[in-house]
Amino acid sequence: MALHKLTLFELQRKFAAGEVSAAEIVHAYGLRIGQVEPKVRAFVNQTKDHAMAQAVELDRRLKQWRKTELLMGMPIAIKDNICTEGVPTTCSSRMLQHFVPPYDATVIAKLRKQEYLLIGKTNLDEFAMGSSTEHSAFGPSRNPWNLQCVPGGSSGGSAAAVAADECVAALGSDTGGSIRQPAAFCGVVGLKPTYGRVSRYGLVAFASSLDQIGPITKDVRDAALLLGVIAGHDPMDSTSADVPVPDYTKALVKKHLRKLRVGIPREFFTEGLDPEVEQAVTAAIGELKNLGGEIKDIELPRTDAAVAVYYVLATAEASSNLARFDGVKFGLRAKETKDLLDLYMKTRQEGFGPEVKRRIMLGTYVLSAGYYDAYYGKAQAVRTLVRQDFEAAFKEVDVIVTPATPTPAFKLGEKSEDPLQMYLSDIFTISVNLAGIPAIALPCGFSRAGLPIGMQVIGRAFEEETILRVAHAYEQAAQWHLKKPPIR
């Protein structure tokens, strides 16, 4: 089998057994990227030459002694809002087009310690604000299953790169669904960990109370493996949790779901749901029952408030976080400005794209004098109600299963002129971020047009093991993850 088709688990085993060298791995991925990247455009910046130099050095050292870490020699793609020392980190924005971080994000330091190979930085909606990668300052990425369709967003480059076998695995970030929605659109696995499970140090902040870094992979086992590497407490992130990291692969041992209660929230199966998605997810729920799961109807009555809460809180936090881009210490600075205020205003006019400006405007508005209580305060209170819905549901069930998205991938340009329609495409993923709990998206079928359909498994805080167990049992029974996109 061609090397680029292997999972992380399979490729690592071959490498550890000495059956394949790091240089051969990078060479294979280089060829694959050369073939498909002109069509997919998953990367903002390819680093395969640097990866090759590292691989050669790794192989030379390994001739003398053989000791391999999980990620050693593994070509991994990183979303371009995660800081990589010495490698540009642009957030797909003109503002940071030439920014080279002087330090690594904590997740990157952990990968580097295992001697992973950075194969490239992936495209995103500018500053992770969007659901299609169409808001990238460097042009959109494409869905490997249908090049006329978006890969989803904001981690669309990472999901497309994994789906098109341009890397063995990737990291993304998820503020309102930005890992799970593109994973669903591209037919791969995407996991958003519990808030605080993975350090955010070195992730360019969008909405700090919601952002989490997580893995995007070819199957559930790989997600468990990669999460195990990046999870854990970090003194550099005061919101990271001091909770022990289990061996997540132990959760994959049980192949059945006996004694496990699976909640199905009726609010997720309403009129906006595409019939083909409904059919696929309903069939998947049937499979969970066959595996021994106890299926229960539950209610999450405040689900329809989630999008409104999110677009108040996330934009408010963004307007504050993005105030740092002022043209003074790093990033773009506008030329020919007459005073300091002019420098700020012109720099931000030139550096930010339309979606980022729109969100900064909305966030500034909801925080401004006279509107704070009516919008920001109200949204924070309704966020509490959304959390309480999940708390009540998790007294009765162990996991909650929903569609990951209301529709399969949409066409480029279809929603880009209507911000509200674009925001509503995240309706099934957003409430999970508001509650700070973990969720995984994985393929559960295909539309008649051949586009992947994703389902979402949601768990209690710090119970990533439970959602991995459910996802893995389903995946192994259904085998959707073995289908590959037609691109070559």
Next chain:
Amino acid sequence: MKIAREQVEHVALLARLRLTDEEKDVFAKQLSQILDHVEQLNRYDTTGVEPTATVIGQVNVFRDDEVRPSLPVEQALANAPDREGDGFHVPKIIEER
């Protein structure tokens, strides 16, 4: 909620964003639409409900106050759009009388 063009201009100044006339018109319309959607939050009674600012329970995370190396000057200045000596060069801030 109808957002007037003047409000857009006021908020843009607060956000330190210069907008074109076209952007002002588009944002006035789009922000009005989005805020109309947000109005539905008023359907929920939140009397006595504690607001959620963060989902984690921990407060006041402390660490030992120990001296550690900081970012070297050259690295800190490596991304500067304009520098002078060991500092960031910016336009004059204090006005002349």
